[in-house]
Amino acid sequence: MSQVKIYGVREYLLPIRNQLSEVIHSCVVEALQFPVDKRAHRFFYLENDDFFRPATASERYLILEFIMIEGRTVETKKKLIHLLYARICEQIGLAVTDLEICILESPAHNWGFRGMAGDEIKLSYTITI
Template sequence: MSQVKLYGVREQLLPIRERLSDVVHSCVVDALQFPANKRAHRFFYLDKDDFYWPETASERYVILEFMMMEGRTVETKKRLIHLLYERVCEQLDLAVTDLEICILESPAHNWGFRGMTGDEIQLNYTITI
């Protein structure tokens, strides 16, 4: 299981949301071996006055936050991060200083979906990659 939160300045993020979602999803499918039809993205549009970003970044600054079940190797998570920088920056013409990524993990028993906990459900993809 993985969910993605995408944060950015409203005027910058809104016009690219569909392309950004597609690119992020392609990285998740390739790096985490997710099914192509499994996407859980939430966009958080912030007013400029409510969003402070590093001096090294521009108004196009985007934060990607991944919430995932534990189980993936360090190499798998690094592959995801590297793919995100490669594809997002190239396909959306975003500077690497305008993209920040964080992966947060939680045990499967802390997740609930389809009426079960994550450690009780049979997924159609693997977590331990």
Template sequence: MSQVKVYGVKEPLRAIRNRLSDVIHGCVVEALQFPENKRAHRFLYLEPDDFFMPEGRTEQYIIIELLMIEGRTVETKKKLITLLFDRIHRQLGLSLNDIEICILESPAHNWGFRGQTGDDVSISYQIKV
């Protein structure tokens, strides 16, 4: 299981939302071996006055949080982060300085979906990659 939250200034983020979602999903499918039909993305649009950002960032600055059931190797998570930086930069033109990524993991028993806890539900893809 994986869910993605993307935070950014409303207008610049809204302008790239669909393409960014496609890029993120492609990276998740490749690095985490996710099925194509497993996309759960949320875009959180912030007013410029509500989004304090580090010095040196532009209005295109985004934060990507990936919430996942734990179990992926360090190498797999680093591959995902590397793919995200590379493809977002190349395909959408965002500066590497304007992209921040955080992977947050929790045990399967902390998740609930399809009426069951994550450690009891049967899923169609591997988590230990």
């Protein structure tokens, strides 16, 4: 299980929302071996005055926050991060200084979906990769 929160300034994020979602999803499918039909993206649109950024970032600055069940190796998570930087920068035209990524993990028993706790569900994909 994994969910993605995407934060950015509304006027810059909204026009690229669909393309960005496609790029993020392609990275998740490849790095985390997710099924193609499994996607949970949430976009958080902020007003420019409400989104404080590092001095090195422009108004196009984005934060991607991945929330997932623990179990992936360090190498798998690094692969995801590297794919995201490569594809988002190339396909969306974002500078590396305008993208920050954070992966947050929690045990399967802390998740609830399909009426059960996450450690009770048989998933159609592998988490320990």
